[in-house]
Amino acid sequence: MTELNKAHTVVPAGDPAPSPAPKASAQKDASLWMDTWRSLLRNPWFVVSATLLVMLIAVALFPQLFTDHNPRDCPLSRSRQEPSAEHWFGTDIQGCDYYTRVIYGAGNSMAVGVIVTLSILVLGSLLGLLAAYFGGWVDAVLMRLTDLIFAIPYMLGALVFLAARQERSVWDVAFILIVFTWPTMARLMRGSVLAVINNDYVTAARALGAGPLTIMRRHIIPNSLGPVVGYAAVYTGVIIGAEATLTFLGVGLQLPAISWGLQLNDAQSYLQQMPHLLTFPLIFVALTVFAFTTMGEALRDALDPKSKKR
Amino acid sequence: MTGYIIRRLLQFIPVVIVATLIVYAMVFLMPGDPIRALSGDRPMSEQVQDRLREQYNLNDPFLIQYGKYMWGVFTQGDFGTTFQGRPVLDIIQQGLPVTLTLAAVAFCFQAIIGAIAGILAAVYKDSFIDRFVQVSLVVAVALPTLAIAFLLQLTFGLNLGWFPIAGTRDGMVSYILPGIVLAAVSTGIVARMLRSELIEALQSDYVRTATAKGMKRSRVVTRHGLRNSLIPVVTFLGADLATMMGGAIVVESVFNMPGLGGQVFRSIQAQENTIVVGIVTLMVLFYVVVNLLVDLLYAVLDPRIRYE
Numbered sequence: 031m032t033e034l035n036k037a038h039t040v041v042p043a044g045d046p047a048p049s050p051a052p053k054a055s056a057q058k059d060a061s062l063w064m065d066t067w068r069s070l071l072r073n074p075w076f077v078v079s080a081t082l083l084v085m086l087i088a089v090a091l092f093p094q095l096f097t098d099h100n101p102r103d104c105p106l107s108r109s110r111q112e113p114s115a116e117h118w119f120g121t122d123i124q125g126c127d128y129y130t131r132v133i134y135g136a137g138n139s140m141a142v143g144v145i146v147t148l149s150i151l152v153l154g155s156l157l158g159l160l161a162a163y164f165g166g167w168v169d170a171v172l173m174r175l176t177d178l179i180f181a182i183p184y185m186l187g188a189l190v191f192l193a194a195r196q197e198r199s200v201w202d203v204a205f206i207l208i209v210f211t212w213p214t215m216a217r218l219m220r221g222s223v224l225a226v227i228n229n230d231y232v233t234a235a236r237a238l239g240a241g242p243l244t245i246m247r248r249h250i251i252p253n254s255l256g257p258v259v260g261y262a263a264v265y266t267g268v269i270i271g272a273e274a275t276l277t278f279l280g281v282g283l284q285l286p287a288i289s290w291g292l293q294l295n296d297a298q299s300y301l302q303q304m305p306h307l308l309t310f311p312l313i314f315v316a317l318t319v320f321a322f323t324t325m326g327e328a329l330r331d332a333l334d335p336k337s338k339k340r
Numbered sequence: 341m342t343g344y345i346i347r348r349l350l351q352f353i354p355v356v357i358v359a360t361l362i363v364y365a366m367v368f369l370m371p372g373d374p375i376r377a378l379s380g381d382r383p384m385s386e387q388v389q390d391r392l393r394e395q396y397n398l399n400d401p402f403l404i405q406y407g408k409y410m411w412g413v414f415t416q417g418d419f420g421t422t423f424q425g426r427p428v429l430d431i432i433q434q435g436l437p438v439t440l441t442l443a444a445v446a447f448c449f450q451a452i453i454g455a456i457a458g459i460l461a462a463v464y465k466d467s468f469i470d471r472f473v474q475v476s477l478v479v480a481v482a483l484p485t486l487a488i489a490f491l492l493q494l495t496f497g498l499n500l501g502w503f504p505i506a507g508t509r510d511g512m513v514s515y516i517l518p519g520i521v522l523a524a525v526s527t528g529i530v531a532r533m534l535r536s537e538l539i540e541a542l543q544s545d546y547v548r549t550a551t552a553k554g555m556k557r558s559r560v561v562t563r564h565g566l567r568n569s570l571i572p573v574v575t576f577l578g579a580d581l582a583t584m585m586g587g588a589i590v591v592e593s594v595f596n597m598p599g600l601g602g603q604v605f606r607s608i609q610a611q612e613n614t615i616v617v618g619i620v621t622l623m624v625l626f627y628v629v630v631n632l633l634v635d636l637l638y639a640v641l642d643p644r645i646r647y648e
Contacts, residue, residue, distance in 0.1 A: 185589045
């Protein structure tokens with residue numbers, strides 16, 4: 031993707047230590063993170079998506095700053111108005127100010143995205159690390175487990191599980207998405223760890239008598255987490271899309287929650303008469319997913335010098 | 341090679357068993373009594389209820405139910421009967437052509453458009469075409485399926501009126517929009533992969549040799565460059581085919597198509613457990629078999645790979 035930034039060639043394949051070691055501060059300018067940062071800034075895709083993301087996160091955290099209306103103030107007398115100066119996105123079937131509804135919808139989407147991504151990042155990396163480090167039966171069991179979950183389309187698993195629940199909160203949706211998406215992270219981390227585990231510095235640490243915990247913490251995790259973090263950002267976009275889809279299909283979040291998926295579901299019935307009810311939440315879902323995915327890929331390219339852009 | 345296939349097939353057995361078991365458990369532990377739901381508000385005598393329970397093995401412990409069901413599937417191709425008394429196989433046979441057509445359209449789309457975009461971008465590297473392809477790929481990969489679906493419905497279905505937006509009544513035309521939606525993300529990935537592979541191949545020594553011998557550029561690209569670059573792309577396409585069943589659930593629901601994906605969605609909501617389990621079993625088998633074929637295809641395409 032980042033062929034657009036020709037200058038992005040500088041990340042050294044050496045030792046990407048995650049936190050700047052005390053020694054490194056003397057030559058801070060050449061540290062991996064400074065290099066990464068500089069190469070990211072030269073990547074127009076990163077700049078665009080990061081700006082977008084900061085705005086969307088602000089909207090999700092403080093929706094009241096972006097609108098004067100109350101999303102629950104819905105007089106039926108002004109049902110189904112076209113967009114106007116007073117109501118930027120028009121009003122929906124209940125007479126709610128649609129702009130406000132869409133703005134308030136950001137919170138739930140972001141919440142599901144962040145909860146799921148952080149959980150699978152921790153869970154997946156940990157299991158991937160254990161599988162790669164200990165190998166043998168630990169590896170065999172964990173990898174067969176991922177095979178298994180991959181064989182069930184996650185949309186299907188989520189549909190079956192969620193359809194069985196009467197009340198579905200953000201946590202229910204997040205939980206089932208975690209169950210079906212952690213294997214991707216685990217496999218990535220496993221591959222990433224296997225790539226560094228035979229390096230000389232690991233052997234050296236082992237020869238010096240370091241225990242498994244020290245080796246993992248000091249040497250393996252810092253050097254293998256980069257690509258996984260990039261994918262995690264991409265995955266946040268995928269998860270937000272999945273939440274919107276599940277909610278749209280009627281097995282995700284439920285009223286009275288305010289969510290883009292619910293708005294899309296409502297709007298589909300008025301596709302012919304009021305296409306703008308569909309357009310506005312759709313634009314926000316698309317922008318959010320786009321921002322996460324694009325930023326994640328920029329991060330991945332910058333953090334992982336070996337990544338061949340596919 | 342034969343040994344490898346046998347070993348892989350043996351490895352599949354636990355995956356298939358446990359994956360179907362999980363889905364079977366999730367479906368059958370759902371709350372609600374399907375037999376009671378069958379009669380609705382009207383009372384149903386205890387005897388009839390018992391008879392029906394016996395018929396659907398609902399009185400057996402869970403594992404026995406599962407065992408009986410799987411035995412039927414693998415020995416007689418019997419996917420069970422719905423609570424309305426219709427064989428599930430019937431429903432599968434009705435939906436399968438729709439889903440397979442959809443998958444085929446999507447597959448052609450991502451193979452052809454993805455390949456053309458990737459080759460153009462690689463051959464005219466850094467030109468306007470390359471930039472254009474790159475930007476559209478970033479967008480195609482980053483947009484959620486749902487957004488692409490509605491975007492196409494709104495523009496090409498509603499505003500321009502070129503394609504139908506629901507059902508399959510208009511024959512192949514009605515498969516075009518859903519096919520594009522199902523293929524969108526993978527098209528982007530195919531084009532990207534092919535672009536970077538082909539750029540690398542075009543810089544290699546054997547391509548320079550071919551050019552130096554005076555071979556036409558188009559022949560160099562197709563005969564020498566593409567031949568090696570296509571290997572990872574073909575394997576990706578195969579692996580992607582295996583995951584298409586999951587995507588079909590969303591696409592068929594949005595476009596209201598009578599395929600397996602839409603059917604499984606409706607059955608989940610209607611608590612028609614046997615249909616859900618039947619279709620899921622089929623999907624899992626499909627996934628597992630396609631993945632094996634892809635691994636074998638990889639060995640055929642790339643002679644350096646040998647399975648012991």
